[in-house]
Amino acid sequence: MNPYGVTLTLVVFYLFSELQRRRKAVYTNPVLLSIVLIAILLKLGGFSYGSYMESAVFLKFLLGPAVVSLAVPVYKNRDLIGRYAREIAVGIVVGGTTAVLTTYWMAKLLGASETVLRSIAPKSVTTAIAIGISAKIGGIPSLTAVLVITTGLLGNAFAPELLDFFRVRDRIARGLATGVSSHGLGTARIITEDELAGAVSGLGMALNGVFTALILPYLIKIL
Structure with missing residues (x-):
């Protein structure tokens, strides 16, 4: 080869x-x-x-x-993460729901078709999960994959700078915002700057994937 x-x-x-x-x-x-x-x-x-x-x-x-190696910093920081379990859980629910709703409504205002709307809705979760969600709710999996990668690239390029601009200093909050919004590529960036933020980002990425997979098939029917 x-x-x-x-x-x-x-x-x-x-x-x-x-x-x-x-x-x-x-x-x-x-x-x-x-x-x-x-x-x-x-x-x-x-x-x-x-x-x-x-x-x-x-x-x-x-x-x-x-x-899988993202579990290592999560384990190393498990005591501190455990103390913020409630805040992290709320952040997953609010952040995951906001990621879906803002994307969906912005695309709808711009005149996107229903198929495109269903393809773009899961763009903030990791590719493997997003493709499965897209297929289940009537989206185009290949389009979803492109949108997921684009979201991750934007998070990798701009997430820490945006957090600095909005003066988000708390390490837990920085990690959670990055993981929920820009999954693996965002996590790869934030973990190079702060291990705790990276650990929370990896955890947020995983939990948001599960949360979105559970709620989006029902939420899309309401939308």
Whole structure:
């Protein structure tokens, strides 16, 4: 198997990570820049996305252990997280519901069709769960996947800066807001800045996925 996908991904991400280390800014976000550059290189080189993913299958395999590893900081900070269990639970319910309602109504005001509305509603939960929800409520799973990834990219690029702008200093609140709104990619960013915030973000991502999967099929009927 040609490992060009693994090599390309690692080299490009390393170079942009070094760029961000030397010039820390929103526009040097390595995840966003890596996706854009790799897409351009694949297009220019005449490589299909399928062949790229096949050659980068090892990195895709590592995604599972990476997500599971988020349990480590949760366990390390379990006592502090436990003291905020009530606040976290309220944050999941309010944040998860708000993520669905604001997205749904904004898209509706812009004239989106019912199918698109059902596709966009689960965009704030992780891809695997969002695709399943989308299929169940009559959305387009492939469109949902794109919207989920876009949401995660925006969270990865802007979440900490937005939290700073609105003067959200509490570490629990920062983590919960990031995990509920921008799932895995947002968590990947916030955990590099604060382990406790990252732990809460990972927990929020998981709990919001379960919460949204349970309520959205019923909520969409009301909407």
